[in-house]
Amino acid sequence: MFYSRTLHISLFISAIILFASCGESNEPSQTQERESRELEFVTTVSFGEMETEPVSTIRAALADDDMSRSEGLMDVHTLPSDAGMLFIFDGDEPRSFWMANTPLSLDIIFANSDFEIVRIHRNTPPYSHESIESELPAKYVVEVNAGYTMQHDIREGMMIILED
Secondary structure, three states, X not given: OXXXXXXXXXXXXXXXXXXXXXXXXXXXXXXXOOOOOOOOXXXXXXXXXXXXXXXXXXXEEEEOOHHHHHHOOOOOOOOOOOXXXXXXXXXXXXXXXXXXXXXXXXXXXXXXXXXXXXXXXXXXXXXXXXOEEEEEEEXXXXXXXXXHHHHXXXXXXXXXXXXX
């Protein structure tokens, strides 16, 4: 009888713990929110068609080493409308990004070593652990505020132009 009663109590406590953990969110609460990072915009990226004037230009923070690329826009809570982040990799490969610890919804633009935009993912969900794939090889990735590519009519097949 004692064993059965202990087993029931143990199962009851386990059920309460399981139920409580199901309600947890991946997003940080107000009290858990991490401190916002400030970016330094050190270069520019323009978008356009071959042989024409660019349709738009942003100021960009640079992510060109393993540490800065893995950090990306994590913990950045505000991004000016004319700004973003430029990721530069060593060569063309299919790329994969995610939005973990990124509180902003973004448009993610993948471009190959010829500077051609090969894939755009629009309105990526903040804090998501879903993989965002380039599908085609890419050397450059540009992250801007969600809606930027639609607002400026930036499309796959267009080019990115980097400041020299």
